[in-house]
Amino acid sequence: MRVAVDTNRYVDFARGDEDARATLELAEQVLVPVVVIGELRAGFALGTKGKANESGLVKFLAAPGVEVVAITEATTHHYGRLFRQLREQGTPIPANDLWIAALVMEHDAQLYTRDKHFSSLPQLSLVSQTS
Secondary structure, eight states, rough: OEEEEOOOHHHHHHHHOHHHHHHHOOOOOOEHHHHHHHHHEEEESSSSSSSHHHHHHHHHHTSSEEEOOOOOHHHHHHHHHHHHHHHHHHHHHHHHHHHHHHHHHHHTTTEEOOOGGGGOOTTTOOOOOOO
């Protein structure tokens, strides 16, 4: 399975959460949206363990099977459709999460997240939890 990791699940993984570790280790490929990396680095800049957290992220990104996915012109088409759908449904989500959803759709992956608002997008495949 191709899994795109959301910020909160990467944090779980980095903190040693066994479910997060197992899920990411079982994935054939782990996609990391560039937006997630930006959110993580913003957190690192505000925290007291910035250098250690950055080191862990760099190691994670260099691991076999891990790929950073960036926003492209193609991503914007998914973003636009999802934005319209959410607005029509009256269920907006944060802009960064909308970009993450668009990247997940573009790369035909499952999203690994704890954020419940992604359920407003039924076409988005979410990783089912083992616990």
